Amino acid sequence: MEVILTEKQLEEDYLPFWQSVLSLQDWRITVSIVRERDMLKDHRGLANCWRNCDDKAARIQIRDQADFNPEDFIIGRDMEDDLVHELVHIVFTHLESPRDRKVERNDDLERAITQMTAALITLKRRNYQELLDRSARFAAAVESRCGEPLVR
Ligand SMILES: [Zn+2]
Numbered sequence: 001m002e003v004i005l006t007e008k009q010l011e012e013d014y015l016p017f018w019q020s021v022l023s024l025q026d027w028r029i030t031v032s033i034v035r036e037r038d039m040l041k042d043h044r045g046l047a048n049c050w051r052n053c054d055d056k057a058a059r060i061q062i063r064d065q066a067d068f069n070p071e072d073f074i075i076g077r078d079m080e081d082d083l084v085h086e087l088v089h090i091v092f093t094h095l096e097s098p099r100d101r102k103v104e105r106n107d108d109l110e111r112a113i114t115q116m117t118a119a120l121i122t123l124k125r126r127n128y129q130e131l132l133d134r135s136a137r138f139a140a141a142v143e144s145r146c147g148e149p150l151v152r
Contacts, residue, residue: 002076004065007033014080018087021120027090031060031083036067046073049086053093060086078121085117 005014010031019025039061040048046068051058062082070076089096092109 001078003078003080005079007031010062010079010083014083018084021124022087022091024087024090027056027058029058029060029087029090031062033064034061035064039063046077047082047086049089051090051093058086058090081117081121084120085113088113088117088120 010033015029015031019027019029036044040050043061045063047060047062049058049060060083062079065077065079068077092113096106096109
């Protein structure tokens with residue numbers, strides 16, 4: 001499944017949702033979609049996150065879909081995954097050494113963050129689908145009883 005979002009969706013919908021789920025409301029976080037050439041040097045993967053722990057400020061850059069080369073990545077693009085991955089990095093900021101944040105990454109931490117991100121997103125999407133299914137069943141039940149479609 002591909003999830004391609006606009007900067008507006010990321011900023012206004014996805015970021016506030018995940019910031020609250022991950023208890024990061026006390027951080028000032030911005031997210032932007034940028035072309036590969038404008039991404040932080042040496043951090044030009046799918047996304048990156050510059051952060052300042054003292055000020056609790058962070059800037060997340062998501063790679064523009066125009067610069068996404070499917071051959072470079074095993075799975076399809078999921079910008080929500082890109083965002084949540086960077087937010088989970090913020091949660092673990094204090095467990096990272098300054099060296100981890102440079103090019104030589106801590107692969108164990110990276111793997112843990114990737115797994116946790118996938119789990120969080122799976123839970124969110126599964127529950128959303130359940131809610132949608134439930135509300136569809138409810139609407140069908142009301143409709144069969146009253147003969148009137150339910151207005152939502
Ligand atoms: Zn990472």
